Amino acid sequence: xxxxxxxxxxxxxxxxxxxxxxxxxxxxxxxxxxxxxxxxxxxxxxxxxxxxxxxxxxxxxxxxxxxxxxxxxxxxxxxxxxxxxxxxx
Numbered sequence: 001x002x003x004x005x006x007x008x009x010x011x012x013x014x015x016x017x018x019x020x021x022x023x024x025x026x027x028x029x030x031x032x033x034x035x036x037x038x039x040x041x042x043x044x045x046x047x048x049x050x051x052x053x054x055x056x057x058x059x060x061x062x063x064x065x066x067x068x069x070x071x072x073x074x075x076x077x078x079x080x081x082x083x084x085x086x087x088x089x
Contacts, residue, residue: 008045011042012053014036015046015047017029
């Protein structure tokens, strides 16, 4: 494995660790892992690659297309965000 691939793998593992720590309620651990990313670019790349991997696993299990999964995810995010604020607020 070349140096770039090793760095990407470490970033993905760190991103997964952040999510795992938060899920366990270990907010200090999650913060510590977030702080361990060497740059904002590494953090972004780690979470991007983790999202791609996770969506790929879901796609393999469900047989859905990536477009359908992303559409479904977008709908869930829109629902979770709630209605937009009304004008004047």
